[in-house]
Amino acid sequence: MSLLGAHISAAGGLHKAIERAESLGCEAMQVFTRNPLQWHGRNLSDAETEAFRRALLSSGVKSVVSHASYLINLAGGDDVRGKSVSALKAEMERCYQLGIDAVVLHPGSAKEGDPAVARGRLSDSLRRVLDETDSCGVPILLETMAGGGGTLGVSVEELARVIETLEWETRLGLCADLCHLFGAGLDVATECGYERLVSSLSKHIGLDRVCCWHISDNKGTRGSGIDRHAHIGAGEIGTTPFGMLVSDDRFADTPVILETPKDGIGDEGNLALLRKLRGSW
Numbered sequence: 001m002s003l004l005g006a007h008i009s010a011a012g013g014l015h016k017a018i019e020r021a022e023s024l025g026c027e028a029m030q031v032f033t034r035n036p037l038q039w040h041g042r043n044l045s046d047a048e049t050e051a052f053r054r055a056l057l058s059s060g061v062k063s064v065v066s067h068a069s070y071l072i073n074l075a076g077g078d079d080v081r082g083k084s085v086s087a088l089k090a091e092m093e094r095c096y097q098l099g100i101d102a103v104v105l106h107p108g109s110a111k112e113g114d115p116a117v118a119r120g121r122l123s124d125s126l127r128r129v130l131d132e133t134d135s136c137g138v139p140i141l142l143e144t145m146a147g148g149g150g151t152l153g154v155s156v157e158e159l160a161r162v163i164e165t166l167e168w169e170t171r172l173g174l175c176a177d178l179c180h181l182f183g184a185g186l187d188v189a190t191e192c193g194y195e196r197l198v199s200s201l202s203k204h205i206g207l208d209r210v211c212c213w214h215i216s217d218n219k220g221t222r223g224s225g226i227d228r229h230a231h232i233g234a235g236e237i238g239t240t241p242f243g244m245l246v247s248d249d250r251f252a253d254t255p256v257i258l259e260t261p262k263d264g265i266g267d268e269g270n271l272a273l274l275r276k277l278r279g280s281w
């Protein structure tokens with residue numbers, strides 16, 4: 001069984017996120033260790049780090065991932081690339097301190113530029129980050145994206161090529177986002193589609209490198225490039241691949257993180273639905 005969880009707010013302190021996850025019965029969770037819309041994160045105090053580690057140890061949460069800042073663009077021009085490398089390194093160091101398992105990262109965007117050049121920059125920046133964080137060992141999970149605006153990472157194959165240029169460095173993995181893969185055009189809504197996706201992940205990346213899943217339904221249609229998160233079963237995808245994923249032993253011990261809206265049925269309702277679907281495939 002995969003580890004079922006959600007993206008959890010760290011309002012009031014990072015250890016509060018663990019308490020919230022615990023009260024939802026999460027087995028895994030994702031947090032922002034800092035404001036994702038600002039470049040500079042605060043340094044963590046020893047007390048904050050201790051409180052988080054203690055709360056985690058005594059909770060039922062078995063795996064925590066962090067989502068890196070949205071501002072980071074390792075594939076961007078010179079103006080943004082240096083800041084992005086620094087911000088990602090700081091994030092990895094924070095995760096190391098906190099005992100967080102991995103950092104989920106948007107691969108970045110070519111904006112108006114040439115995607116091939118942008119991919120080269122992404123690889124170079126990743127190499128730099130990995131070289132300069134050698135001692136901390138926190139893996140980077142590249143997230144699959146829905147597309148639009150020169151976004152990189154719209155297919156499993158593209159991210160596999162990036163990892164390949166880094167000689168299959170062991171600290172690189174994938175965060176497969178079902179909502180984004182659907183928006184990017186992959187048929188993940190059907191039983192066959194889900195199986196084809198897992199075969200493709202196995203062939204191009206290796207399932208042991210798929211270290212996190214993001215799940216939400218999508219209000220946008222398949223291939224629209226749209227990424228509008230919806231409650232599980234309340235969008236164009238339906239419940240099929242989500243039920244299959246949370247029942248899939250090939251992803252035992254892999255965090256499956258809800259990124260559904262917080263309104264309406266909220267995390268509680270989506271988790272209850274997934275628990276019902278679990279084991280029915």
Ligand SMILES: [Zn+2]
Nearest residue numbers: 067104106143
């Ligand atoms: Zn993301």
Ligand SMILES: [Zn+2]
Nearest residue numbers: 179180227229
């Ligand atoms: Zn999204």
